[in-house]
Amino acid sequence: MNPINHWEIKPFVNELTSIVLGQLVEKKAEKERWKKALNQWGSSMIFVVIATFIYLYYFKLKTASSYINPLTLLFGDEMVWICTAFLIYSGFQIMWMKKKYKKADDDYEAIRTDFIDRNEEWWSDEEQWEKRHIVFEFMKKNYNINIFHK
Template sequence: MYGGLINLDEHIKNLDNWTDEATKQMLQNVVKRKRKFDKFEKRHLIFLWLTILSFTFYGIFLYTKIYMPYSYSASMIFSAFLSNSYNVYFIVVSFSLYGYLTVLKKKVDKYEKEYHALRCEIIDKAPDLWKGEAWDKRHIVFEMMKKQYDINLYHENK
């Protein structure tokens, strides 16, 4: 038996023999890419909210600790801003979160593109992957992929 098939998910491994091993491997690859995309999308969302909260708390901090007590003088606001050592920490943390957020966004876009390209390739090659009687049964594979992995192989549109 082919060594790469050991890593197949149970649902893909248990497909009937009218789905060949190469097709099963393609399905497994699209599942793997979908999981990676989902993982980074979730991580991006978490860091998006952390970044928003960080900037919000920093704004509240600036308003309550610097602006409100020294609002009578612009030079006092500036002096209080420079003398408060917490500003450096807030700025570093907030902008570090924002920087990591942009890195994550690029990764999410990259993994989404890879996942979508492989999914579209399976859709385009469907007539070659399922021939003869298998063509009539391909909907079983498509339904399983939609139900188990939330991967739509019926249409190329997301």
């Protein structure tokens, strides 16, 4: 939903302000989407590492005889290779997602700071200027976007 079509703030914004606030909400949503994906991949990596250690300890090292080399057990097991491949793939995914998250965060911050810097331009008449705090509070409350200050 476009935040500017909301009945609470519709009378207090003009066309240009509504476009910029809409872009701000979209960039914030994109940033949050990349952050969520990054956290999910990181959590899955941690889960796989823990599951691999549990698998190795309880199913391989406990059941192996004492004369077998542990490195042979480790590198001879295909489950370990599958987990290692997943961890390498996850590492590359996380590096790629960090770049995307950083770009989305930079875009969001650029629009937000530009909006704050050019605050006088967004409110066309005196009534809108006096009631701009309603828009600021609405954006903070509903979208967690702070446009009060940098």
